[in-house]
Amino acid sequence: MGINVSTIQLGGCSGCHVSILDIGKDLFKGGINIVHSYLLMDKVTATIEAETDILIIEGAILTNRDEDLVKCMAPHAKKVVAIGSCACFGGIACLGNLETPFRPQKGDFNKSDHKLHPLVCSPKAFIDVDYFISGCPPPANVIRDVLFALVEGKPVPEIAHTVCDECDRERTGEPPPIPPGGKWKTALDEAPDPKKCFLEQGYLCLGRQTIGGCNASCIKANMPCEGCRGPILLHRGFKKFTDEEKKEILRCLK
Amino acid sequence: MSKVITIDNVARLEGHASVTLYLDKDGGVEKAEYLATEPSRGFDIIFKGKHASEVPMLAARICGICYTAHNICACKALEDAWETPIPDSAKKIRELLLFANTLASHALHTFFLAGPGLLIEGANTIADLQKKYPDFPEAGIELRMIGQQISEIIAGRKVHTTIAVPGGVLGVLEQEKQDNIMKLLDSASEPIEIMEDYSHRILSDRKDYMLSFGMIETHFLALKQSKRLELYDNPIELLMKNGKVDILTPTQILERITEEKKDYSYVRHPYITDLGSDNGQFRTGALARIQEDASWDNPTFHEFKKIFGTFTQSTMGYDIARVAEMVECIKGMKNIIKSGLDKDIKNVAHQKDGIGVAVVEAPRGLLLHQYEIDSEGIVRKARVIAPTTFHQGSIERSTFEAAKIVLNGKKGKCSDEEKIKIEQAIRAYDPCMSCAGATQLRVIKKPI
Ligand code: SF4
Ligand code: SF4
Numbered sequence: 001m002g003i004n005v006s007t008i009q010l011g012g013c014s015g016c017h018v019s020i021l022d023i024g025k026d027l028f029k030g031g032i033n034i035v036h037s038y039l040l041m042d043k044v045t046a047t048i049e050a051e052t053d054i055l056i057i058e059g060a061i062l063t064n065r066d067e068d069l070v071k072c073m074a075p076h077a078k079k080v081v082a083i084g085s086c087a088c089f090g091g092i093a094c095l096g097n098l099e100t101p102f103r104p105q106k107g108d109f110n111k112s113d114h115k116l117h118p119l120v121c122s123p124k125a126f127i128d129v130d131y132f133i134s135g136c137p138p139p140a141n142v143i144r145d146v147l148f149a150l151v152e153g154k155p156v157p158e159i160a161h162t163v164c165d166e167c168d169r170e171r172t173g174e175p176p177p178i179p180p181g182g183k184w185k186t187a188l189d190e191a192p193d194p195k196k197c198f199l200e201q202g203y204l205c206l207g208r209q210t211i212g213g214c215n216a217s218c219i220k221a222n223m224p225c226e227g228c229r230g231p232i233l234l235h236r237g238f239k240k241f242t243d244e245e246k247k248e249i250l251r252c253l254k
Numbered sequence: 255m256s257k258v259i260t261i262d263n264v265a266r267l268e269g270h271a272s273v274t275l276y277l278d279k280d281g282g283v284e285k286a287e288y289l290a291t292e293p294s295r296g297f298d299i300i301f302k303g304k305h306a307s308e309v310p311m312l313a314a315r316i317c318g319i320c321y322t323a324h325n326i327c328a329c330k331a332l333e334d335a336w337e338t339p340i341p342d343s344a345k346k347i348r349e350l351l352l353f354a355n356t357l358a359s360h361a362l363h364t365f366f367l368a369g370p371g372l373l374i375e376g377a378n379t380i381a382d383l384q385k386k387y388p389d390f391p392e393a394g395i396e397l398r399m400i401g402q403q404i405s406e407i408i409a410g411r412k413v414h415t416t417i418a419v420p421g422g423v424l425g426v427l428e429q430e431k432q433d434n435i436m437k438l439l440d441s442a443s444e445p446i447e448i449m450e451d452y453s454h455r456i457l458s459d460r461k462d463y464m465l466s467f468g469m470i471e472t473h474f475l476a477l478k479q480s481k482r483l484e485l486y487d488n489p490i491e492l493l494m495k496n497g498k499v500d501i502l503t504p505t506q507i508l509e510r511i512t513e514e515k516k517d518y519s520y521v522r523h524p525y526i527t528d529l530g531s532d533n534g535q536f537r538t539g540a541l542a543r544i545q546e547d548a549s550w551d552n553p554t555f556h557e558f559k560k561i562f563g564t565f566t567q568s569t570m571g572y573d574i575a576r577v578a579e580m581v582e583c584i585k586g587m588k589n590i591i592k593s594g595l596d597k598d599i600k601n602v603a604h605q606k607d608g609i610g611v612a613v614v615e616a617p618r619g620l621l622l623h624q625y626e627i628d629s630e631g632i633v634r635k636a637r638v639i640a641p642t643t644f645h646q647g648s649i650e651r652s653t654f655e656a657a658k659i660v661l662n663g664k665k666g667k668c669s670d671e672e673k674i675k676i677e678q679a680i681r682a683y684d685p686c687m688s689c690a691g692a693t694q695l696r697v698i699k700k701p702i
Contacts, residue, residue, distance in 0.1 A: 011295055013688045014268045015318025015413045021362070022412050024399050025392075038265050039366075063293060092315040096296040116293045136315065137413045186307035187419035188631075191600035194426070214411070221410030221417055222425040226311055228414075 003053040003151050006036035006077065008069060010123065011062025011093045014039065015137040016084035020056070022140035023147075031151045052077045054150060060086040060093035061123055064115050074127040079150065081131045082123065083143060085230055088134040090122045125250055131156060136228035139214045162232050163207035163225050166216040171197045191222065198224045256284070259668045263291075264677050266367040268319055269687025273676070274518070275657050281666030286654035288646060288680070290521035290687055301636035306332050306605065306627050309636075311416045313623065316638065317689045319362070321414045322355035322405065323616030324623070324638075324689075326486075331623040332420040333603065335610025341598040344422030345486065346590050350435075351408055351415060352485040352614065353590075357583040358401030359617035360540075360576045363684045364449065365394025368573050371678040372456050390452055393445035397580065400438050400445075404587070407431050407438075422600035432591050439591075442584050450554050453577040457561055465562070467659065468569040468652035468679030471495055473526065473536040475507070475644070477615050479548035482589070483582035485615040491546045492526075492536070497565065504611045504622060513643075521690045523647040524639070535647045538619025539683070540575035541566075552585075554578040569652050572682045605631035616641055618684050640689035652679045 009017060017039050020027070035052060055077035061067050074080050085091035097120050123129070133146055142159075149156045176199035179185070184204040185192075192198055198205035198219070206227030207219060218225055261273040270292040276285040297316055301309055313328035314321040326348050333340065369390065370383045384391055402412040408427060409415035417423050457464060474493040477484050478501075490507065492500040502510070513522035514531055526534035544558060545565060555578040562571050611624040619641030626635040656679035660672050 009269075011292065013295075013315055013318040013321075014686075015315070015321065018318045018362075019413050021366075021398070022402055025395055028395075038263060038270075039268070062295065065291075092300070092312065093295050095300040095312075120295075137318065140412065186305070187310070187424075188307050188421065188603040188605060190602055191422070191424050191426075217406075217410040218416075219410070221408070223410060223417055226416070 002031040002033050004033050004035045004051050005054045005056060005147075006052040006073065007034070007039070007056040007058065008036075008073060009038060010057065010059035010066040010069070010087070011120065012059025012084060012086045013092075014058075016058035016087070019135075019137035019140050020083075020143055023144045024140070026144060026148075032147065053079065054147075055080045057082050057087045057123055057129075058084050060090050061117050061121050061125070062093060063117055066123075067117060067126055070123045070127050079130045080127060081133060081146065082129045083133045083138055085134050085136045085228060087123055088132045089230055090120065091136060094120050094122075096120055134211060134228075134230040135214060138229070139217065142213045159211060159213045160232075161212045163210045163212050163214065163216050163219070163229070166212050166214070167197075167207055167219050168216075169197045169219065170195055172200060174200075176200050177202075192224070194222045257281075257666050261673045261677065264680055266677075267681060267685050267687065268317075269685075269690070271680075271685065271687050273653055273680070275653075275661075275668070275676075277661070277666050281661065281664060283654065283657045283661055286650055286657055287516075287518050288650040288653055290519045290646070290690055292687060293520050295688075297638060298636050301625070301633045304633055306625065306631045306633055307420065309625065309633060310419060313638075314414045314416050317640070317686055318413060319359050319686055320355060320616040320618065320621075320689065321416075322351045322418075323614050323621050325414075325416055326352065326418045327612055327614045327616075327621050327623045328625075329418045329420050330612035330614060331610040331625050332627070333610070334612050335608040335625060335627055336420065336603050336606060338421050338601055338603040340422045340601060343427075343595045343597070344599045344601075346593070346595055347408060347423045347425075347427055347599065348418055349486045350427075350587055350590055351405060351418070353483070353583040353587045354401045354404035354408070355415075356401075356483075356485065356617045357580055358398045358405070359684075360580050360583075361394050361398035361401060363681075364573065364576055364580075365391055365398070367684065368678070368681045369394065369452075371674065371681065372460075372573060373452065375460075375675070387452070389448055393448040396445045397442060397449065400442050401583075403438055404435050407434055419600075421603040424600065426597050426599055427595050432595065435587065436591055439584055439588050446581055446584060449577055449580065450552075453554055453574055454557060457557060457574060461561065464570040464574070465568050468656040468682060469567055470535075470569065470648060470651040470655055471567050472648055472651075473529075473534075474542035474545055475502075475536045475538045475620055476542035476546045477613075477620070479543055479546045479550075481549050481551070482586050483543070483548075483550065483579055487614075490613060490620070493542070493546060504613045504624075507613070507620075507622065508611065508624065513639075514647075519646070521643055521646050521687075523650075524644055525647060531647070535651065536644065537648050537683075538641050538644050539572065539617075540579055540619075541569075541572045542619065543615065544571075544575040544578060550578065550582050552578060552581040554581060569655075569679060569682050572684070576684075605629070616689075618642060618686055618689075619644060621689075638689075640686070642683070642685045642687065642690035645683050645685060646690065649680055649683050649685060652682070655679070 205224035207225040211229040257277040259275040310328040314325040409417035607629040
């Protein structure tokens with residue numbers, strides 16, 4: 001009974017897997033059989049051929065092996081879910097592309113199948129992804145809602161509002177002023193007022209541009225949103241990502 | 255003909271690693287290699303050119319398990335460069351976060367990762383464990399959630415808490431939040447008892463195994479401990495094999511170690527330069543902390559000392575030391591909240607050029623961050639050495655010892671079951687490969 005779930009980690013930090021575990025006891029209450037997961041079971045007991053209904057992918061394509069792995073596993077799965085901003089858009093791992101990446105030198109380990117991928121990128125460049133759950137990591141309740149919707153065969157919930165919509169700080173209603181000289185306050189300055197809108201206080205908060213669903217959790221702890229769930233423009237709801245990014249990645253790789 | 259055995263993708267550890275065993279013609283193990291098979295995500299590259307105010311937030315993303323330690327260590331290093339003190343309550347909140355994170359990380363490891371193989375020889379999944387001892391994983395999930403929920407109360411989120419910033423923390427811990435934390439801590443008493451029972455059972459059922467499996471001889475490096483678990487700030491002690499103790503500063507650690515490049519692994523193997531690569535191996539983490547003058551007061555700690563003695567090299571001792579630490583984490587958090595917290599949580603940090611270096615105790619051991627910053631606050635160079643980086647050589651040696659025991663008399667055959675048994679020695683270190691290859695500075699002659 002229930003659905004079979006496999007999880008794999010590419011170039012990521014395990015944070016998304018930890019967030020899956022944060023679902024807590026619900027995860028083990030039935031309905032979900034984890035058939036393959038390097039973090040939760042030994043490799044030998046879980047074969048890649050295991051019947052997989054849902055494949056969960058964490059992390060960005062970092063090595064050639066990662067590319068092979070997603071290409072080999074995705075066709076076995078009925079649905080592919082990319083979880084975390086690394087898997088959805090490249091996330092933190094992709095920042096390594098900004099400067100000359102690590103180039104192996106003489107004497108460095110550089111086995112062919114573990115070679116650094118020419119471009120660190122989201123797996124969506126190579127496989128079809130059905131659902132994107134962004135966030136660094138995505139909050140456990142969002143992952144739970146999607147997983148259980150799939151288990152119960154219900155429509156997957158859509159999120160089309162921003163973090164700003166979930167924030168209950170006092171706002172004047174005026175467009176927030178841009179601070180003089182474009183100098184936003186940073187983490188070095190004094191702690192912000194916990195009740196007022198960050199932008200109106202001169203702190204840069206990305207809540208206005210960011211996909212909601214996290215219940216503005218950082219903001220409630222008095223941290224401006226750092227935009228970990230990704231830009232709302234790219235992604236309305238879980239399904240609709242543009243194809244443009246995929247084309248862009250493949251173009252860069254040529 | 256000699257033979258090669260590979261254990262591909264060691265399971266139940268964080269990140270990717272493999273093992274290669276070289277056997278002689280009679281099936282005796284000649285050599286073991288521990289391979290970090292994942293290249294660095296290049297955090298040195300990611301940090302470079304960014305404003306230092308962004309670093310603690312990015313640093314948390316190095317690891318999805320010990321994010322708190324990275325976040326706080328980065329702040330401490332920047333505060334070192336800028337000579338910024340932090341208010342007392344900010345320090346307490348940071349300690350709370352470290353305790354909560356250590357509790358959650360140890361619970362994850364003890365129950366999910368190491369637990370099955372410790373309680374049932376050769377067992378490999380939680381399902382095996384659930385059948386025989388149903389309350390053990392239950393308690394594990396509960397303890398882990400308590401740790402995670404406390405992080406959430408303080409920092410708004412369970413994973414990648416980034417509430418620590420240079421100069422303190424951003425959020426005040428109001429009375430209501432403190433009460434909620436206290437409630438959670440009170441609810442921990444039952445699961446922690448279950449866990450102490452199991453650790454007692456492991457020690458009584460498999461004493462010889464715990465004492466001897468994967469044992470190697472190394473030095474130990476950790477923050478000096480006291481009557482409580484010290485994770486945030488204390489002198490760093492290097493406890494030598496011969497019992498001699500050296501006090502080191504973070505900069506001195508960098509000066510005294512060499513990171514040796516291996517042609518089979520993405521992560522270098524550090525050792526103490528003046529002692530050489532064989533004699534200069536050292537370990538950090540739970541097994542080191544419990545030996546650096548710890549005088550905690552809990553049953554598991556006392557049992558540890560009774561069975562392993564005051565000075566021990568038993569690798570499997572890690573698993574028991576972690577249980578003792580979990581008890582201390584809960585106690586430590588209670589004491590901090592009882593001592594009172596106020597609203598003074600943040601000092602303004604003034605950027606200037608300089609080099610900052612700091613350590614904290616992450617769940618897996620000593621974590622070191624170093625940054626070179628220019629007068630505009632831009633990071634010029636960054637370096638992170640995580641506990642699992644320090645452990646590379648030790649893990650390799652322990653794997654070798656474990657393989658010798660497990661493959662003894664097997665005439666060069668190694669079934670899946672035997673591989674699982676060998677892996678248990680690796681798991682004792684709770685290696686976290688995403689941390690180990692955080693940065694990839696190649697020329698490590700001098701500290702930056
Ligand atoms: S999205 Fe964030 S939490 Fe997930 S793997 Fe990437 S860095 Fe880690
Ligand atoms: S508030 Fe922003 S940074 Fe925090 S979890 Fe939500 S999207 Fe991520």
